[in-house]
Amino acid sequence: MEFTREEKSGLTLVHLTGEVDMRSSPTLRKELREVSDTKVPRVAVDLRNVTYIDSSGIATLIELLKHVAHYGGKLLLVGVNDDIYPVFELAHLTDVFELRRDLSTD
Amino acid sequence: MLTLPSNPEHMKLVRALVGAAAEVVGFVKPDVNCLCLAVDEACTNVIRHAYDGDYTRPIVLELRMLSDRLEVTLRDYGKKADPARIKPRELHDIRPGGLGVHFIREIMDEVVYDVSVDVGTELRMMKLLGKK
Numbered sequence: 623m624e625f626t627r628e629e630k631s632g633l634t635l636v637h638l639t640g641e642v643d644m645r646s647s648p649t650l651r652k653e654l655r656e657v658s659d660t661k662v663p664r665v666a667v668d669l670r671n672v673t674y675i676d677s678s679g680i681a682t683l684i685e686l687l688k689h690v691a692h693y694g695g696k697l698l699l700v701g702v703n704d705d706i707y708p709v710f711e712l713a714h715l716t717d718v719f720e721l722r723r724d725l726s727t728d
Numbered sequence: 729m730l731t732l733p734s735n736p737e738h739m740k741l742v743r744a745l746v747g748a749a750a751e752v753v754g755f756v757k758p759d760v761n762c763l764c765l766a767v768d769e770a771c772t773n774v775i776r777h778a779y780d781g782d783y784t785r786p787i788v789l790e791l792r793m794l795s796d797r798l799e800v801t802l803r804d805y806g807k808k809a810d811p812a813r814i815k816p817r818e819l820h821d822i823r824p825g826g827l828g829v830h831f832i833r834e835i836m837d838e839v840v841y842d843v844s845v846d847v848g849t850e851l852r853m854m855k856l857l858g859k860k
Contacts, residue, residue, distance in 0.1 A: 625827045626824035674743070674761075676768055677827035708758045709765065712834050713827055 623672075626654055633664040636726070638673075639671040642679030651682045658689040665690050666725060670701025675709050687719065698722050729790045734775045734804075735783040739768050742789060746800070748789045753798045754857050757857035763798060763855060766835040770802050770851055778849060797837075797856045805848040811841040813853030 623640035634657050642650060657665055665686065669675075683699070690697045700722045702710060708718050730745065732738045743764040750760045779785045785806060792799035797828060814829055833839055838854040 643739055667794060676829060678764060680827055708762060712831055
């Protein structure tokens with residue numbers, strides 16, 4: 623799994639590519655924690671190029687959601703594709719996360 | 729039948745094998761992806777709980793491709809699972825952790841933790857074609 627970070631006005635956008643699983647989640651957790659520690663008003667995670675996500679990846683996103691909400695920020699998950707959307711459905715999280723097709727709909 | 733070390737690095741291989749076997753049976757996406765997820769989560773639980781994070785222990789994976797179902801057997805030689813304590817968490821409780829067991833039970837049509845084996849646990853899972 624690879625990630626890149628993009629800073630915009632009041633927004634940090636994290637692009638993820640590849641598979642988010644037990645092996646890669648600890649690294650992702652550290653990266654996302656660094657982002658939320660800045661207390662940026664909006665955090666967006668771009669998942670369009672994520673081909674797989676397991677419970678450890680979902681747990682990492684839940685942690686991020688809680689941390690961002692704690693300081694009053696907002697988390698968006700962008701580009702949740704057909705490969706991974708069913709996992710959010712299985713976890714009953716489609717209404718918990720704010721899912722966007724792209725940032726332009728914000 | 730495949731024996732592999734209990735290392736997360738090998739989960740990609742497990743997913744590829746399960747995905748290929750599911751397609752041979754006739755499953756299509758998103759069921760193929762869900763089957764990969766269920767077996768992956770089961771392996772993760774073995775690594776975390778049966779082997780306490782030891783990446784060097786054996787996991788034996790067996791796939792049976794039948795005309796109407798995929799059967800998956802996962803054998804470990806670690807701490808025995810306690811079926812009474814393996815419960816999915818309440819989904820209204822939004823928190824990290826505990827989702828893996830929920831995924832397995834939600835995706836598979838049959839899940840049996842057999843602790844009658846001498847050492848470890850044999851987890852047998854089955855998914856019928858064309859159900860759910």
